[in-house]
Amino acid sequence: MTAFLLRRLIQAAAVVLVMSLLVFLGVFAxxxxxxxxxSPEADQFERERAVKALGLDLPLWQQYLVFLGNALRGxxxxxFVFNEPALKLILERMPAxxxxxxxxxxxxxxxxxxxxxxxxxxxxxxxSKGIMATSILGFSLPTFWVGxxxxxxxxxxxxxxxxxxxxxxxxILGMRWSFLTSDGIAHLIMPALNLALFKISLVxxxxxxxxxxxxxxxxxxxARAKGLSPARVTFVHVFKNILxxxxxxxxxxxxxxxxxxxxxxxxxAWPGMGKLIIDSINVLDRPVMVAYLMMIVLLFITINLVVxxxxxxxxxxxxxxxxx
Amino acid sequence: MxxxxxxRVPAAPRVETPFQxxxxxxAASRIALLGLILFLAIVxxxxxxxxxxxxNPYDLAQLDIMDGRMEPGTVGGAxxxxxxxxxxxxRDMLSxxxxxxxxxxxxxxxxxxxxxxxxxxxxxxxxxxxxxxxxLIMRLVDLQLSFPAILAALMILAFLGKGIxxxxxxxxxVEWAYYARTVRGSALVERRREYIEAxxxxxxxxxxxxxxxxxxxxxxxxxxxxxxxxxxAIALEATLSFLGLGVPITEPSxxxxxxxxxxxxLSGKYWIxxxxxxxxxxxxxxxxxxxxxxxxxxxxxxxR
Numbered sequence: 001m002t003a004f005l006l007r008r009l010i011q012a013a014a015v016v017l018v019m020s021l022l023v024f025l026g027v028f029a030x031x032x033x034x035x036x037x038x039s040p041e042a043d044q045f046e047r048e049r050a051v052k053a054l055g056l057d058l059p060l061w062q063q064y065l066v067f068l069g070n071a072l073r074g075x076x077x078x079x080f081v082f083n084e085p086a087l088k089l090i091l092e093r094m095p096a097x098x099x100x101x102x103x104x105x106x107x108x109x110x111x112x113x114x115x116x117x118x119x120x121x122x123x124x125x126x127x128s129k130g131i132m133a134t135s136i137l138g139f140s141l142p143t144f145w146v147g148x149x150x151x152x153x154x155x156x157x158x159x160x161x162x163x164x165x166x167x168x169x170x171x172i173l174g175m176r177w178s179f180l181t182s183d184g185i186a187h188l189i190m191p192a193l194n195l196a197l198f199k200i201s202l203v204x205x206x207x208x209x210x211x212x213x214x215x216x217x218x219x220x221x222x223a224r225a226k227g228l229s230p231a232r233v234t235f236v237h238v239f240k241n242i243l244x245x246x247x248x249x250x251x252x253x254x255x256x257x258x259x260x261x262x263x264x265x266x267x268x269a270w271p272g273m274g275k276l277i278i279d280s281i282n283v284l285d286r287p288v289m290v291a292y293l294m295m296i297v298l299l300f301i302t303i304n305l306v307v308x309x310x311x312x313x314x315x316x317x318x319x320x321x322x323x324x
Numbered sequence: 325m326x327x328x329x330x331x332r333v334p335a336a337p338r339v340e341t342p343f344q345x346x347x348x349x350x351a352a353s354r355i356a357l358l359g360l361i362l363f364l365a366i367v368x369x370x371x372x373x374x375x376x377x378x379x380n381p382y383d384l385a386q387l388d389i390m391d392g393r394m395e396p397g398t399v400g401g402a403x404x405x406x407x408x409x410x411x412x413x414x415r416d417m418l419s420x421x422x423x424x425x426x427x428x429x430x431x432x433x434x435x436x437x438x439x440x441x442x443x444x445x446x447x448x449x450x451x452x453x454x455x456x457x458x459x460l461i462m463r464l465v466d467l468q469l470s471f472p473a474i475l476a477a478l479m480i481l482a483f484l485g486k487g488i489x490x491x492x493x494x495x496x497x498v499e500w501a502y503y504a505r506t507v508r509g510s511a512l513v514e515r516r517r518e519y520i521e522a523x524x525x526x527x528x529x530x531x532x533x534x535x536x537x538x539x540x541x542x543x544x545x546x547x548x549x550x551x552x553x554x555x556x557a558i559a560l561e562a563t564l565s566f567l568g569l570g571v572p573i574t575e576p577s578x579x580x581x582x583x584x585x586x587x588x589x590l591s592g593k594y595w596i597x598x599x600x601x602x603x604x605x606x607x608x609x610x611x612x613x614x615x616x617x618x619x620x621x622x623x624x625x626x627x628r
Contacts, residue, residue: 015467023479026479026482026483027483136612137609139612140555140559140605140608140609140612141605142559142562142563142579142601142604142605142608143563144562144563144566144567144579144582145562145566145582145597145601145604145605148582148585148586148589148597148601149598149601151589151590152589152594152597152598155590156589156590156591156592156594157592163590255472256472259471259472259474259475260472260474262474262475262478262567263474263563263566263567266566266567267586277478277482278567278568278569281478281481281482281569282568289482293479293482296475300470300471304470
């Protein structure tokens with residue numbers, strides 16, 4: 001187990017290193033940051049001083065080492081636009097994104113589980129067929145367009161919900177949260193539902209497949225033969241067992257949800273990390289771009305690592321794979 | 325029924341070619357057929373756009389700024405009806421959608437074809453070479469698939485900037501891994517079959533074995549993945565263009581048209597975003613319907 005863990009950690013570190021090189025080269029390839037940083041009126045002397053101060057006169061590999069060294073100390077540069085450390089900007093906006101992603105996950109479970117359960121228990125009823133057809137639509141609909149349509153119907157036409165922003169927030173542990181105020185919740189509903197759209201379809205399909213499989217199991221037949229009420233069989237014997245795979249997949253999808261919140265945040269002007277990166281790309285605020293990309297790479301590698309380790313704990317075959 | 329025909333026509337048993345069987349099996353599903361017809365209609369509209377669109381949305385001389393943001397069904401200054409309304413520049417939305425479809429389809433199909441070529445070659449190489457080459461390529465595939473497509477594309481476009489070619493490049497980068505995995509999987513199975521062994525015993529050149537024997541037998545799953553990936557590419561391109569990172573303003577795809585309508589949405593002018601979205605939705609759904617049926621028809625495990 002230790003050897004497996006060590007190998008995976010080294011692999012993860014190697015991936016981080018490769019990604020940092022790619023991000024660095026990508027930024028370098030875009031062009032000369034000096035053009036953006038100093039005013040056009042600056043004379044030759046000022047220009048050279050700025051180049052030296054930023055270390056841009058060093059050879060490329062030395063610049064990379066400096067970048068890497070700074071990154072290890074948590075310094076990913078200062079934003080050109082906000083003139084604040086890029087990492088701080090991102091961490092400030094992280095709670096908003098997390099709140100949105102968690103809201104979307106909860107919404108997907110609350111909506112998807114009952115619908116999937118119904119479709120699995122009564123596979124031939126017209127309602128179930130309707131649910132399944134809608135879930136296909138959930139996979140095909142472009143998320144950003146659905147977001148626009150939600151705004152149009154519920155904010156513009158009906159006026160029930162606010163269209164953009166986060167609303168009133170409460171500060172807990174130095175972070176601002178929306179879900180504790182009624183105004184904040186009103187702002188959260190539409191973005192969370194929009195981000196949940198794809199996941200709702202996923203949960204419906206997983207739950208339905210799980211229910212149909214579990215209903216044929218011997219222990220379910222036995223529970224029915226014992227004379228237990230259908231409700232008890234459904235909720236205690238079937239539901240509990242399908243919950244494990246569904247929750248696992250939804251958990252695995254969490255990283256993807258955070259990535260995809262880029263789109264939802266842009267539609268609903270939700271002030272999270274995703275909105276920040278899109279705005280930064282549009283004004284070429286490179287330090288923020290680099291910091292965001294490195295954060296996301298780290299996040300994904302951590303998620304993948306945790307998944308791998310969990311799987312190896314649960315399934316010895318994974319652990320032994322490399323030993324042949 | 326067969327007995328009555330047998331008495332009248334004694335000979336000629338009907339021989340079905342594999343292609344005919346494929347066609348009749350595909351057509352067995354009404355909804356898939358509907359999807360195919362819709363998709364062909366969309367392709368026809370896109371190809372014929374310059375001849376059938378009421379207006380050339382790129383020709384500034386034909387645009388009248390006075391006709392800006394008109395409701396669907398209004399008769400404009402130029403004398404024809406704007407069935408789907410106009411955008412802020414006075415562009416007819418119907419024409420805009422027809423031309424936008426061209427860009428969306430070209431980007432979607434183009435990236436899918438290139439990704440297919442790249443991915444299939446690498447997948448075939450991995451399956452045929454095995455060993456270190458195989459594990460290197462498959463590691464890359466795993467790495468690629470563990471990052472969400474939207475993020476990888478975002479990263480690439482953030483560095484490369486807007487442009488049709490850049491979008492195609494980004495889509496190829498995020499898609500090739502699906503093809504590589506598919507081809508490697510089926511090539512590994514096919515390689516152990518007797519006909520490959522026979523070809524090797526005949527001392528045929530490796531190139532001939534791969535292209536004439538192995539590849540044609542790996543095609544069915546590749547076609548299925550390819551169809552689905554075209555739909556995915558179109559959706560991803562639209563999303564990227566909506567975020568302002570995809571195609572440039574001079575070549576508006578459906579995603580960019582939707583994005584243009586965003587700011588007018590809050591004042592109730594829904595049509596600028598609504599109709600391009602419907603066109604996008606119909607395109608994606610029709611391709612997915614065709615892909616679903618192809619998967620059933622081409623799946624050897626479901627063969628009777």
